[in-house]
Amino acid sequence: MQDKVSQALPAMMAKQEAMLQEQIAIAERHPGLRACLTDQVIFLAGGSRTMPMKGVMTNLTVEQADAVVAQLRG
Secondary structure, three states, X not given: OHHHHHHXXXXXXXXXXXXXXXXXXXXXXXXXXXEXXXXXXXXXXXXXXXXXXXXXXXXXXXXXXXXXXXXHHO
């Protein structure tokens, strides 16, 4: 059991690191993109449009974030 855990751990950490790097890239590219966890919506700072957070925030890619921002600006 210990061997399986020690083998899976590096893969899990690599996946987590990749997700973190993607989140950093999104934050750098779209610094005005915000989320309200209470209301479960995402929005642009200073904007008036919102989108439901469900389904959008799980493993969001830079390309998906671009589409979300375009929709919120449109």
